Amino acid sequence: MQVTSVMAAGPDTAQVVADLDRRVRASGLQPQFVYVFYGQRHDDAVVHAFVAERFAGAAVVGGTSSAGVMTEHGLGGPDSIGLLLVDDPDGAYGSAATSLGADAAGAAEAALNAALEAADSPGELPELVWIYQSPGREEAVVDGLRRVVGDRCPIIGGSSADDDVSGRWRQLGPGGPLTDGLVVGVMFSSGGIGFGFQGGYEPTGTHGVVTELGFDRGESGIVTDGGGRHILAIDGEPAADVYQRWTGGAVPEDVIADGGTILADTTMTPLAVSAGKVDEVTHFRLIHPETVTAERGLTTFAKVEEGARLYGMRGDRDRLVRRVGRVASTAIATVPGNEIAGGLVVYCAGCRMAVGEQVSAVAATAAESFGRAPFLGCFTFGEQGVILDRNVHGNLMISAIAFGR
């Protein structure tokens, strides 16, 4: 297996694509699987036309990445486009894309089966399922995928992102770009694939039980889901008030009073739910608060269940920088022989906001951990991976996969 990353940047998509094309030709690779991530300002149609023509027959997965991409050479900037080419003629690869529609789980299930068909491997358990999707219904997507593969192989991926949470995120699959879609890739490699999925936060010691949720309701008004992304109350108190108390005032008081976006304010102090215990130690799935609502509730980038215990978490910049290296190392450690051809990183865009100026150190740390092997990194509004042998969706997480040689 051979892997290489290619990155170019500029305001003119056609020009960037031409630059990419030159670099791809120089690599000499004939990839079977192509990751493509790009900044929100790029023209999806041009990007798609390029990959469809240049990599005809290859599986294509990707979409927008918040503020561009990173590779082993560093950050590409908001107008960058990055490719990761996986050349593995002895493996089997396929991809498919779908609009999530009304039944996100069903769409995900169908897309996975279509990707397996595309890989000429219908009915087979892939080594890894890669997904890239529109933010908002990740849990349903993961549930749909789990109907096919359960937790028997990792489902790794991210939620496509834009630069300012304005909804300009898109997904790119073999048939072109989508705005409310899901792209699924399946991988059967010849060299083995390792993965890691971790958060960079620790509990503060504060916790409480979700006592009221703004349930998703159907047209009839009946609650259609036992969980939701709108936490109204924790231990009977308005959720925003509780959060404000736990964090010592992370959110401006006017926002608590009037409501508004708190994405940036909460990146260092997210919430979490328990993902399970090992040796009596709790493992956390992070929940990133997005807005304060008029009911003094909190909307989040991940779903919680009523009755779930919420934990206050905290992070720091250095740790978020270091953590990407540890996730990459974990991925490498699970590759047979620990010899890698390249890697891929999904880094939470929220974490990127949190590390601020140190984001270039994130790219450098990842590059070092991958041993200067080619890698491509995207910045996302939600991350999917494996916690305690279960495929889940989380926030403020870091995913990495490593391709064995």
Next chain:
Amino acid sequence: MAVDDPAIGLQSPEELREVVLSQRRDLDALRRENEDVAVLIDALDGLLQLGDDDDPFAGVFAILERVFSFTEAVVVAEDAGPGSALTCIVATDPHQVGLRWPRERLFEKVLGGRVTATVTDQPALYLPLGARDRRALMRLTRAVGEPGFDRRDIALARKFALLASHALAARAANRLARRANHDPLTGLPNRTYFAEHVTRTLDGAGDRTIALAFIDLDGFKQVNDLYGHTSGDALLMAVADRIRDLIRSTDVLARISGDEFVLLVDPVESRAGLNAIVERLLAGLKEAFDIDGHTLLLSASIGVALYPDHGSTYAELRRNADTAMYHAKTTTKGSAAYFDAELGREASARTELEQVLRRAVRERRFRSVLQPIVDLRTLEVVGFEALARRVDDEGRLSPSAAFIGLADQLGLLDAISSIVIDDVLASLPALDAAFGPHTTVSLNVSAGQATDPATMRALLERLAATGAPSRFVLELTEDAFLSAGVFQAEIVPLVERYGVRASIDDFGTGYASLSTLLNITAHELKIDRMFVTDIHERARSQTLMEALAAATSKLGITVVAEGVETADELAYLRACTPVDLAQGYLFARPTPVEQLVAERAEIEARLRALRGGVAARAA
């Protein structure tokens, strides 16, 4: 409180705890994996330790079940090369064995090396597995509704498939090596392996005495001829078993060709001890063998050579043991002989003769001599027996007894026969001019030639090409007539079809009895000289001749007396037996055709004198 340890790059107790727990999980995973791998290695051990006749998979299913928790396992293999049909060769459910499988795309991928699990209702795990030198796959399934096989199962299966393919390849290589080193019939080491073993042994032998015994079965060919090769093979296996029972665990027995065995006796504690082993073998092999319902008796001739006295290499020891065996066999079948200097000289002479014979064949230095055959009623020449002679460098003729045996062993008999028959056929015009065109010509055919259809067909073609095949008589040994199989089924009808006559040569010296005459087709029977010599004085010979005469006259078989040398023998044969024809020095010696023609008048005068003598004796 922060923990700031630059060595590990951790800055909080929470992070430290996380790392410790992560490492503990990794260790647990590693331990689990090691346990699984240990089980897989057990399974591989099972594969390698099963005997050739065992199925290499059946025993390992139980072990694999501990790792993969399957409910059913099958191994499906290609019937022949890639692309051939798939057949289940082993399964936890015996009913599956023998079922044909379609060549689905998934199976193709697995046969090509992919390990894969399904996401279908019935969980299945497929792995490639070279089996019985063919491409194969193993499918492990769980019941519908049970959890499917996961990434970890696939990783383990990949390891197992890799290790198993190496293990099975090693097992196949061992089988090949064993096939290369062992005689497939008896399971004994073969010539190559034995030679290597002896060479290795001699390299480290130092001053100790080692013996190499050459064991050659007596009469084995007759068993093959009489009872067929299946019984012959069974006898060889029984012989191998019996010898194994009679030797020590430190001795090594090998079979180096058809009925030839070699035994390395190591160590030789004393000559007496070696003698005891050899005597045990001689006695043991003389005991009856019960083969296919027949009680068979045979013996073995054994020759022994000692290291270091009789050679320091395998080649020397084997050659000298062979020489000693040859001496034992030609002296007394069923006996043993030890190599010594005298045998060495004999062997040298034999080697010298071998060179002479090979050169003689190359230079066609053979020719025929003809001995007249006389009608006992008229005492006229009615035929000739052609005999082979080697022509030496001085032009002298060497009798066939001096080289026929060795020529047979060296495989030169066909070539010599061909040269001699050329000479006979070239002699016919001169012979006919002198003795008339109606004489017969008898040609000797060895048992080996007689049972080879190709040789016989070529010979008969040549005789038919003369335009008068009926004047030829093929003198065949009793052994050929009595052999089962090809001779009776193919050769006899072939001889008849060509109109050539068949004669049983040297009757009475072999295993044939009068009763066997009833079961064979022959036109002529030649009574060996041992029954003719002094027949007028030997009651036993006379009794035999009477019985023979009575039998053959009813069967219409012509009887020829060989070796008639005296007038008394002639008189008795003419007066008291219905023997039809005779040959012997009394009438004429075997003579080259030109000399025979030149002496025709002399021979006829002699025959006239004999007629007169007989008449006078009668008067």
